[in-house]
Amino acid sequence: MDRHKIPRTKELEFGGVLGAAFLLILLPATVFCLLLTCKSEQASLLDFPLPLPTLRSLWNPQDFALVLAWVGLQAFLYMLPTGKVTEGIVLRDKSRLQYRINGIHAMWITALVVGVGMAAGLRLSYIYDHLLQLAFSASVLAFGLSILLYLKALLAPGTALAPGGNSGHELNPRIGAFDLKFFCELRPGLLGWALINMAMLVKETELRGNPSLAMILVNGFQLLYVVDSFWNEEAILTTMDIVHEGFGFMLAFGDLAWVPFLYSLQSYFLVSHPQKLSLPVAGGIVLLNGLGYSIFRSANSQKNTFRRNPADPKVAGLRTIPTATGRRLLVSGWWGFVRHPNYLGDLIMALAWSLPCGISHILPYFYIFYFTVLLIHREARDEHQCLRKYGLAWQEYCRRVPYRIFPYLY
Numbered sequence: 001m002d003r004h005k006i007p008r009t010k011e012l013e014f015g016g017v018l019g020a021a022f023l024l025i026l027l028p029a030t031v032f033c034l035l036l037t038c039k040s041e042q043a044s045l046l047d048f049p050l051p052l053p054t055l056r057s058l059w060n061p062q063d064f065a066l067v068l069a070w071v072g073l074q075a076f077l078y079m080l081p082t083g084k085v086t087e088g089i090v091l092r093d094k095s096r097l098q099y100r101i102n103g104i105h106a107m108w109i110t111a112l113v114v115g116v117g118m119a120a121g122l123r124l125s126y127i128y129d130h131l132l133q134l135a136f137s138a139s140v141l142a143f144g145l146s147i148l149l150y151l152k153a154l155l156a157p158g159t160a161l162a163p164g165g166n167s168g169h170e171l172n173p174r175i176g177a178f179d180l181k182f183f184c185e186l187r188p189g190l191l192g193w194a195l196i197n198m199a200m201l202v203k204e205t206e207l208r209g210n211p212s213l214a215m216i217l218v219n220g221f222q223l224l225y226v227v228d229s230f231w232n233e234e235a236i237l238t239t240m241d242i243v244h245e246g247f248g249f250m251l252a253f254g255d256l257a258w259v260p261f262l263y264s265l266q267s268y269f270l271v272s273h274p275q276k277l278s279l280p281v282a283g284g285i286v287l288l289n290g291l292g293y294s295i296f297r298s299a300n301s302q303k304n305t306f307r308r309n310p311a312d313p314k315v316a317g318l319r320t321i322p323t324a325t326g327r328r329l330l331v332s333g334w335w336g337f338v339r340h341p342n343y344l345g346d347l348i349m350a351l352a353w354s355l356p357c358g359i360s361h362i363l364p365y366f367y368i369f370y371f372t373v374l375l376i377h378r379e380a381r382d383e384h385q386c387l388r389k390y391g392l393a394w395q396e397y398c399r400r401v402p403y404r405i406f407p408y409l410y
Contacts, residue, residue, distance in 0.1 A: 027253050028139050031261055034366060035132055038269050043361050053132065063130050064137040071141070071256075073113070074187040077106035079178065088172075088237045093159045097172055099179065099237060103186055103230040110191055114198075125206055127199035128271060131261070138257040145256070146249040149173055149180070153246075162246030169246025181247040184255040185236055186229055192260035194226045200267035207271070213282055214275040214356035218266045221289050221353050228297065235304050240378065244385070266357050266364045275358045282356075289352035296345025299334040303342070306330055321400075323393035331400050338403045340382070343375045347405070379404055 033048070040049040083102030090096055118124060127134065153161065153170045162171040173180045197219045201211045211219075229236075236242055245251060277285075306315045310328065319336065320328035334341040350368040357364035383404075386394045404410055 024249060027250075027258060031135055031139070031257060032132070034262060034265060034363070035135060035268070038265060038363055039272055041272075043269065043273055043363050045363065058133055058136040060130065060133040060137070063133040064140065067134060067137040067141055070192065071188045073110070074106065074191065075178070075183065077109055078102070078183050078187055080105065086234055086237070089243055091159070091171075092163070097174075097179070098177075099182055099234075101234050103233040106187060107191060107227070107230045110195075114195065124195075124199045125203040127196055128203040128268070131196070131268065135257060135261040138261065139253065142249070142253040142256040145180075145184075145252045149247055149252065163244065169248040171244075171246055172242075173247050181251065182236075182242065184247075184252065185241060186233060189255040189259035190226050190229055193263045194223055196260055196264040197222055197267045200264065200271050204271050204274070208274065212270065212274055213277045214358075215267060215270050217277070217282060217285060217356045218270065218353060221349065222263070222267075224293065225349065228293075232300070232304075235300060238304075238307065240382065240385075262370075263367065265366060266353055269357055269361070269364045273357070273361065275356060277356060285352050285355045288355070289349055292345045292348030292350075292352060294345070295334070296342050296349065299341035299345060302333050303330070303335065321393050321397055323390045325389065327390075329390065329393060329397045331397060336401055338405055338407055339398070339401050340375070340379050340405050343379060343405045344407075346375065347372060375405065376410075 033045075036049055036053070037043060037045055040047070078100070080102060081100075082105045083100055085098050085100050087096040087098055114122075114124075149169060152173055156170050156173075160170050160172070162169050172182075201215050201219050204215050205211050241251060302315060302318075305312050306318070310316070310320075315330075315333070318330055319332040321331055322328055330336065338344060347368065350371050354365045354368055383394075383398075390397075
């Protein structure tokens with residue numbers, strides 16, 4: 001099929017061409033701005049530490065080799081014949097790609113490798129000492145991967161391109177059976193996030209003799225999120241990133257640099273700005289995180305169970321709305337409470353992850369501000385896609401479930 005005959009969207013997102021070009025600068029600049037500020041004494045965006053580091057100081061061949069080794073290890077574990085093989089959604093050419101679900105095995109093997117390394121004398125706090133250089137190396141890798149993805153998309157058939165957007169990115173770029181987007185979505189970034197958090201805990205222990213309660217909470221909360229993601233790895237096959245988004249710079253940079261180096265901002269902050277938490281305050285934060293996680297996991301499990309088998313006893317009693325596509329929309333349970341209850345749970349957890357850092361600095365709360373903007377934007381895109389797909393049924397759903405994320409607020 002002629003790639004030029006494939007319908008292309010006329011809707012521009014992220015500000016069109018100029019907005020997309022601006023993101024090439026904004027995203028890396030944000031990463032380094034926050035990392036530099038976080039380590040400064042004031043940790044204030046109003047008192048940015050100067051002078052800026054030189055490119056010579058940021059580029060370290062050894063650190064680039066470490067980043068490549070990390071990604072290489074995860075790629076090797078991804079290819080192991082463990083776990084189960086499942087199918088993705090039906091594509092435009094009516095085919096369905098196969099995916100090996102073995103992320104949980106990769107996580108445990110990675111933990112074993114790191115544990116053995118530390119027992120043999122591996123100094124994990126090296127990550128803290130070289131965080132800027134490692135972030136720079138990950139950014140270089142992300143830019144390089146983005147260029148290769150774009151060139152690869154030029155040779156791809158039109159049916160392989162993402163249905164939205166005009167930049168020509170493939171929806172599911174593969175090298176043989178190796179799915180680049182599915183691999184990057186969880187493996188190097190989320191496990192890298194957990195590893196960086198652990199390195200911050202080790203560094204704090206080196207500096208002060210033992211990790212603080214605040215550091216333990218941040219590590220524990222975020223590790224739970226990472227483990228949950230791998231335990232439910234198959235569920236990402238129905239997410240917007242996999243189903244709709246082409247794999248280009250935004251996802252590549254987000255997976256390889258943004259997630260591991262900015263999602264760990266709270267633990268990085270705590271090394272230079274220790275916080276003391278009383279047990280009652282810590283207990284309250286634990287309960288808040290538990291509330292967010294229970295909403296997040298229950299809502300996602302309810303949705304995934306209904307998609308797999310609407311007759312499952314766990315969801316069979318829930319009220320639904322029929323649609324012209326043959327699918328039905330949930331209008332009770334969590335999905336009758338708000339339209340995106342999983343986003344609500346996500347944001348409650350985000351607050352709990354930031355609170356151990358105290359309330360004297362705004363910087364550790366970057367994650368919740370950013371994530372709120374991200375999820376509201378994603379929710380708007382979700383709504384647009386669902387309205388196009390389900391039409392009057394979606395309008396009826398919105399009438400019966402008026403609140404998008406925050407009950408009685410939004």
